[in-house]
Amino acid sequence: MAEADEMSYFDLRMVHDHFDRALLHDEDVDIKAYLDAYNELYKFFQLMGSVFSFVSSDLKEKIDVLHELRARDEENYATIKKMINHEKENKILERPNSINGARTLLRLHRGLDFIREFLRQLSNLTDMEKTSACCQDAYNKTLAKHHPWIIKKAAVVAMYTMPTREILLKKVCGDNVQRNVDVMPKMLQVTADVFLRTDNLYETYQLHTLP
Numbered sequence: 088m089a090e091a092d093e094m095s096y097f098d099l100r101m102v103h104d105h106f107d108r109a110l111l112h113d114e115d116v117d118i119k120a121y122l123d124a125y126n127e128l129y130k131f132f133q134l135m136g137s138v139f140s141f142v143s144s145d146l147k148e149k150i151d152v153l154h155e156l157r158a159r160d161e162e163n164y165a166t167i168k169k170m171i172n173h174e175k176e177n178k179i180l181e182r183p184n185s186i187n188g189a190r191t192l193l194r195l196h197r198g199l200d201f202i203r204e205f206l207r208q209l210s211n212l213t214d215m216e217k218t219s220a221c222c223q224d225a226y227n228k229t230l231a232k233h234h235p236w237i238i239k240k241a242a243v244v245a246m247y248t249m250p251t252r253e254i255l256l257k258k259v260c261g262d263n264v265q266r267n268v269d270v271m272p273k274m275l276q277v278t279a280d281v282f283l284r285t286d287n288l289y290e291t292y293q294l295h296t297l298p
Contacts, residue, residue, distance in 0.1 A: 103274040201229040214253035
């Protein structure tokens with residue numbers, strides 16, 4: 088990978104600001120702001136390289152699908168509630184093997200559970216501690232529940248190569264490590280708020296088991 092310039096580094100403040108904007112007053116979630124935050128989180132995986140290949144390509148595909156759905160029908164794909172109601176009313180969710188927003192966003196939602204848990208544990212490490220154990224623990228608590236055995240095995244093995252917290256943060260944040268560390272608590276809180284609200288919406292509409 089070519090050496091990243093400052094603009095391409097991971098910025099937790101951008102994640103915070105986009106997710107904060109995604110929290111609408113009526114307990115809904117703005118999809119564009121959600122995707123903007125996720126694009127920044129995806130950058131984290133890109134900067135880490137092949138160690139997160141088990142999840143990064145799948146996340147990028149799901150982000151692109153939702154962008155395409157919004158491009159075709161911005162009104163019905165403006166918020167999570169609007170999207171789900173539109174797809175339920177038009178029986179889109181009942182079509183076998185169909186591409187739909189609710190199923191696609193559910194995959195991103197599960198990925199966000201892993202990302203936020205990993206970053207939460209990462210924030211509690213010292214600079215010299217290895218990040219592999221907390222990453223494996225975060226994965227086993229979240230995404231591993233939804234992955235087949237062969238992907239789980241490959242993911243856990245790949246995580247053994249992960250560096251110390253200090254090296255990881257320098258790799259993904261460049262010269263802005265301290266700025267990212269400072270905003271981490273606020274970012275984790277707003278990310279948790281978005282995750283919980285999304286989770287509640289899927290619970291309300293009984294969509295957690297979408298195949």
